[in-house]
Amino acid sequence: MFQVNENYLKLPGSYLFSTIGKKVNAYSAANPDKKIIRLGIGDVTQPLAPAIIEALHGAVEEMGRAESFHGYAPDLGYEFLRNAIAENDYKARGCDIAADEIFVSDGAKCDCSNIQEIFGLENKIAVCDPVYPVYVDSNVMAGRTGVYDPKAETWSDVIYMPCTADNRFTPELPKETPDLIYLCFPNNPTGATVTRAQLQEWVDYANKVGAVILYDAAYEAYISEEDVPHSIYECEGARTCAIEMRSFSKNAGFTGLRLGFTVIPKELKCGDTALHSLWARRHGTKYNGAPYIVQKAGEAVYSEAGRAQLKEQVAYYMNNASYIKDGLKAAGFTVSGGVNAPYIWLKTPDKMTSWEFFDYLLETVNVVGTPGSGFGPSGEGYFRLTAFGSYENTVEAVDRIKGLQL
């Protein structure tokens, strides 16, 4: 008789954003006349930029003609895209990353959840708390996290690095030595960042203890301050300890188009085994490439027109971020984030729990956010709002919240 993967059964509840979706749908069904504004899931709302639309149409045309039809993509991505990434995201910033160290994929969520697979099950992970749920959940599914404590909402074999107001939402080096360290800056959910000097400390630490940093830089396009690194490879020594994951979702609005990439420098090794080879083997065996037309759209992100249009798009969302941040501050909320990231992290009022505040906002002003506790125990008492709505909706949501009698 077959058996299921018992690790799946250890997962408490459903995936955070599925739960939010269900709650909102239920409220909406019961109150069809209410206009709900969604600042919960970090999904973009602006249409794809004209340069991207043009590239997509062009690539679709190619697929309709025998002489320019494209079948299976190269395992690791088309060279035109890998070259554009290496050139623009890395070489232009002085980072020594070659095109063949870049693995194109259908998005950072897949990469973030699949990357743990090339590591041993005995490896111990360290995560920020609060944190994007995928890092921990994918390790739970693999059986790497030990026993769940439902009261503390923590796993026995995970090293949690609390990010609280006390440390300005940036983690300290862990006391117990981890093997894999998940870091995400600019951070989801808190919007916090680290300076280049702070990130260098992490790189030095990882090299010292023989850990790998899994660096999620999905939000780098939102960085506005000078000393905030866009890539971990801006730090010396990162080539021997860091894997970086990037997305086209937030900088170019590809949440519904699906494109991302992972960088694994060839020097990153365990003994003689290069992680680059293992990930290449995984791609070759379990993946069949991102669609040609989407990779062409990705190339357009780096064109002159694409860059100009996307700069505007990011500015649009960051204008929303400022409006949320300033508005809530004026209304007496304690807020952070929103300067180098499209997320605003706020303290719930009146000692409400995160989910109490979620229900309260949904029911009283019909605004959807994300409960901080959904990202980990240190997120309790916090709440995330995203800047990815339309400007009109963002203004209306903030004005509704400002009108609350708190």
Added chain:
Amino acid sequence: MFQVNENYLKLPGSYLFSTIGKKVNAYSAANPDKKIIRLGIGDVTQPLAPAIIEALHGAVEEMGRAESFHGYAPDLGYEFLRNAIAENDYKARGCDIAADEIFVSDGAKCDCSNIQEIFGLENKIAVCDPVYPVYVDSNVMAGRTGVYDPKAETWSDVIYMPCTADNRFTPELPKETPDLIYLCFPNNPTGATVTRAQLQEWVDYANKVGAVILYDAAYEAYISEEDVPHSIYECEGARTCAIEMRSFSKNAGFTGLRLGFTVIPKELKCGDTALHSLWARRHGTKYNGAPYIVQKAGEAVYSEAGRAQLKEQVAYYMNNASYIKDGLKAAGFTVSGGVNAPYIWLKTPDKMTSWEFFDYLLETVNVVGTPGSGFGPSGEGYFRLTAFGSYENTVEAVDRIKGLQL
């Protein structure tokens, strides 16, 4: 110090098609004047049908306007596509499959390799021999296959079901009881099929011993004979023992567009645990949906125009299959397949090994095929040719092979 997943290191050599690609590239670089005809990898060559191109352009337009922009897709796929699949692929054939039992993905290769993840590591797999390498390799990576015997080219914990000329390339029920049974019909690589009555035996067997059949029906569009089932759900009792995986790659030329789906009936359970829930959880946590524009293209596959155009496309490839089959037969080769599948399976001449014949064909007539031994030990002495080339190339390749002094 971090450790790698040791299971990866057990994999012998590289992924079959990567090896072929490297060999062909090396030959091509050394002989730039030779015109190589590739009938190796099962990649399509005909352009996307007009109905699909039209749907793609339309969906791209939608993505360029705020009011019709689509961000993250629903976890399990858009309803318009799941409904079209349920209606056309299942209900129209009398199969009782609901839209919410269908999980849309970016292709059958990902689904085939990821599906093992929801099962326990102690489960024992059974595979046909020869077989599509992904089934075994993905289980090796998970640590489910025991020790590799390099001489026999088999794994200690895998049940191999030889498919040879003696049993007309269809497996017999295994002597040792498996937990997971991979079946693919019409078969890759042999092109063999089973009748509905034969498949019913497998379903009855799986239900009796408590095994799950992982049924890969990627080639169902090529079925020409009446009593060959298109879906395992044409068999009674399949809802309690079978998962079916399908692709848009071969019936609609989506190898470069990426779309597939997996069906898990809600009755398929281990105790109280529905496999449907586990796979839904995996999708929710580790996947972010197939692109909207590609799902719209998938919908067009089921439109009246799409169906008519794709029927022609399949007929085009099957005309190639006949040409290969008849031509090689006339030249004295022993061949099978090519009637309900786009693959021709031939016995190598003069007792050559599969790789010897590969090199011989590549070097003497510049035709690329796939060595049968790459699919498993019982594939030794066999060779696969695909019907997915252009008609002109197919004719030229066959004529070149016919001209060999064998």
